[in-house]
Amino acid sequence: MESLIDVSRIRVGETINVVFKDLELNIDNLEFTRPIEVSVRLTNTGKCITVKGVISTSVNLTCNRCLEVFEYQIRYEIDVEYYKKKERYITDLELDSEMLNIAYYEDDRIDLMDEVRQCIILALPMKSICKEGCLGLCPHCGRNLNKEGCDCKEKEIDERLAKLGKLLK
Numbered sequence: 001m002e003s004l005i006d007v008s009r010i011r012v013g014e015t016i017n018v019v020f021k022d023l024e025l026n027i028d029n030l031e032f033t034r035p036i037e038v039s040v041r042l043t044n045t046g047k048c049i050t051v052k053g054v055i056s057t058s059v060n061l062t063c064n065r066c067l068e069v070f071e072y073q074i075r076y077e078i079d080v081e082y083y084k085k086k087e088r089y090i091t092d093l094e095l096d097s098e099m100l101n102i103a104y105y106e107d108d109r110i111d112l113m114d115e116v117r118q119c120i121i122l123a124l125p126m127k128s129i130c131k132e133g134c135l136g137l138c139p140h141c142g143r144n145l146n147k148e149g150c151d152c153k154e155k156e157i158d159e160r161l162a163k164l165g166k167l168l169k
């Protein structure tokens with residue numbers, strides 16, 4: 001599982017493509033269902049190495065509504081500028097731009113893992129929902145309403161009608 005990229009071979013103005021097919025990471029109990037694929041283009045601008053590309057993998061998540069585990073596909077764009085440690089040169093433009101994603105490298109080697117980890121965390125949904133329109137669990141009997149119906153709602157309405165009926169008598 002080698003994720004280091006030797007950048008000494010990229011001359012100024014040159015671009016290389018790098019593909020990793022089976023990276024692995026440990027992220028807070030996150031269960032990956034396939035290896036992480038990273039496909040990036042590295043360009044030596046003379047000032048820094050820009051890394052642009054796509055990270056893809058899939059993970060198991062638990063639906064917030066129905067509590068079922070489902071597979072979630074991750075596809076996230078990576079766009080980072082790597083500066084050689086201690087040789088970074090800061091311009092006002094960089095300081096102003098919060099959009100600019102900056103990282104550092106040492107010994108002519110870029111290790112993408114930290115960035116890949118961040119991208120995967122950013123790619124996770126705030127709320128995991130297994131599918132649009134997931135019906136969730138019945139708050140009364142706890143049945144998964146995607147799988148089976150229950151008559152709690154009807155009962156509730158019947159009870160309300162019965163009460164209303166009494167009031168009207």
Ligand SMILES: [Zn+2]
Nearest residue numbers: 063066130134
């Ligand atoms: Zn669900």
Ligand SMILES: [Zn+2]
Nearest residue numbers: 138141150152
């Ligand atoms: Zn119910």
